[in-house]
Amino acid sequence: MTSNAAPGLLLPTADFPTSFKWGVATSSYQIEGAVAEDGRTPSIWDTFCRVPGAVVGADNGDVACDHYHRMPQDVALIKSLGVDTYRFSVAWPRVQPHGRGPVNPAGLAFYDRLTDELLAVGIDPWVTLYHWDLPQELEDAGGWPNRDTAYRFADYSMLVFDKLSDRVTNWTTLNEPWCSAWLGYNVGVHAPGRKDFDAAISAVHHLLLGHGLATQRMKAAASPGHTFGITLNMGTADPATDTEADRDAARRADGMGLRIYLDPLRKGAYPQDMVDDLTARGSAFPVQDRDLDIISTPFEVLGVNFYFGQDFSGTDEAGNPLDEDGHPVVRAIPLDRPRTAMDWPITPERFTQLLVRLHRDYPGLPLVITENGAAFDDRATPDGFVADDNRTSYLAEHIAAVAAARDQGADIRGYFAWSLMDNFEWAEGYAKRFGIVHVDYQTQKRTPKQSALWFRDNIARLRS
Numbered sequence: 001m002t003s004n005a006a007p008g009l010l011l012p013t014a015d016f017p018t019s020f021k022w023g024v025a026t027s028s029y030q031i032e033g034a035v036a037e038d039g040r041t042p043s044i045w046d047t048f049c050r051v052p053g054a055v056v057g058a059d060n061g062d063v064a065c066d067h068y069h070r071m072p073q074d075v076a077l078i079k080s081l082g083v084d085t086y087r088f089s090v091a092w093p094r095v096q097p098h099g100r101g102p103v104n105p106a107g108l109a110f111y112d113r114l115t116d117e118l119l120a121v122g123i124d125p126w127v128t129l130y131h132w133d134l135p136q137e138l139e140d141a142g143g144w145p146n147r148d149t150a151y152r153f154a155d156y157s158m159l160v161f162d163k164l165s166d167r168v169t170n171w172t173t174l175n176e177p178w179c180s181a182w183l184g185y186n187v188g189v190h191a192p193g194r195k196d197f198d199a200a201i202s203a204v205h206h207l208l209l210g211h212g213l214a215t216q217r218m219k220a221a222a223s224p225g226h227t228f229g230i231t232l233n234m235g236t237a238d239p240a241t242d243t244e245a246d247r248d249a250a251r252r253a254d255g256m257g258l259r260i261y262l263d264p265l266r267k268g269a270y271p272q273d274m275v276d277d278l279t280a281r282g283s284a285f286p287v288q289d290r291d292l293d294i295i296s297t298p299f300e301v302l303g304v305n306f307y308f309g310q311d312f313s314g315t316d317e318a319g320n321p322l323d324e325d326g327h328p329v330v331r332a333i334p335l336d337r338p339r340t341a342m343d344w345p346i347t348p349e350r351f352t353q354l355l356v357r358l359h360r361d362y363p364g365l366p367l368v369i370t371e372n373g374a375a376f377d378d379r380a381t382p383d384g385f386v387a388d389d390n391r392t393s394y395l396a397e398h399i400a401a402v403a404a405a406r407d408q409g410a411d412i413r414g415y416f417a418w419s420l421m422d423n424f425e426w427a428e429g430y431a432k433r434f435g436i437v438h439v440d441y442q443t444q445k446r447t448p449k450q451s452a453l454w455f456r457d458n459i460a461r462l463r464s
């Protein structure tokens with residue numbers, strides 16, 4: 001690899017201590033493939049991908065990046081980037097194919113080998129227990145709106161913890177419960193594709209309960225040095241104008257996107273304004289005795305996934321404050337900025353705003369950026385190289401935004417780029433490429449993009 005540390009995109013050395021963790025992230029369904037091997041059963045994403053029109057190009061994760069068969073080479077690739085941490089997720093239907101009952105040793109063995117392979121080259125494994133691949137059998141039994149799924153998740157978590165906790169210290173329960181609940185059960189654009197508001201609200205509560213139950217059980221079996229946490233996707237929600245309606249829309253968006261997760265997790269209570277909003281539309285979190293004690297079990301690190309910030313309006317394009325079902329309008333007005341291939345605005349200053357706000361409103365909670373990155377319409381040369389100045393700039397601006405938040409006191413301890421390599425981008429299929437490493441899906445050849453070389457060179461420079 002040649003050096004590509006473009007001048008002008010150097011990161012400020014003083015802002016990042018040597019203890020700061022630099023990493024890359026992936027998730028099981030997005031990269032592994034091998035969906036029917038060694039006893040794995042279908043997840044909700046295998047099923048959803050078969051629904052006509054659900055995924056762009058009718059793509060699916062059957063092969064993905066074939067990581068299940070190429071894991072040692074992929075670990076060598078990660079090592080070549082000079083990062084110290086690799087965040088990956090474990091596929092529940094590999095480890096416990098029926099979502100309950102005994103472990104599947106052959107499936108769990110894959111993560112055992114991955115852990116050993118990483119440690120052998122000095123890379124710290126960062127395990128996420130749930131990155132959206134719920135065993136289909138559990139969805140058939142009601143999925144996350146069903147309370148029992150929370151208990152099933154805790155049991156499954158212990159199967160993984162018992163096997164890997166002698167070597168893995170970093171444990172994340174859930175990735176982005178907002179996506180699981182909201183996109184999966186209310187909007188229906190993610191698996192399992194349901195469109196039921198009350199089911200989504202129940203799913204929120206049971207995801208949080210599952211996090212709490214799993215955290216309690218893992219902590220009871222943990223050794224000093226283990227750290228536990230959850231990863232949330234968070235943006236910023238500002239009013240588009242200073243009208244009462246827009247300010248209320250921003251409050252609602254912030255409530256549904258951030259506070260209904262972090263308030264119960266950190267303060268042991270759902271925010272009263274959100275409870276009141278739900279009551280007004282005849283809905284409620286299905287809270288039972290002691291649930292909030294379980295959900296607010298202390299944890300050591302909050303994973304932050306950030307992509308962009310938004311402004312919100314409380315009226316539709318025609319100026320109406322209520323939608324066709326009679327509910328208050330909460331309309332995202334993405335900022336007028338350059339955009340990524342996802343049509344997401346590029347808003348690094350909102351990243352600083354979010355991180356400083358987390359530090360202020362939820363004090364005493366160390367943060368790690370578990371995902372940040374961008375899809376662009378890459379053009380690869382015949383040998384697979386992508387000169388992605390756009391992605392390199394995105395990363396540089398967002399890492400600088402992390403530095404700015406640290407300067408303002410936010411306790412941020414790591415930054416993991418999304419993603420190690422191009423992969424199955426959920427409802428967008430393979431059309432959207434987030435990797436800092438290019439994947440040729442015909443040959444499975446991996447080629448580091450310019451952004452990967454830039455990331456590597458800057459990490460090396462910050463350490464020197």
Ligand code: FCB
Nearest residue numbers: 027175176233418425434
């Ligand atoms: C996040 C997901 C991750 C990836 C990025 C682009 O919401 O956690 O799997 O798809 O978005």
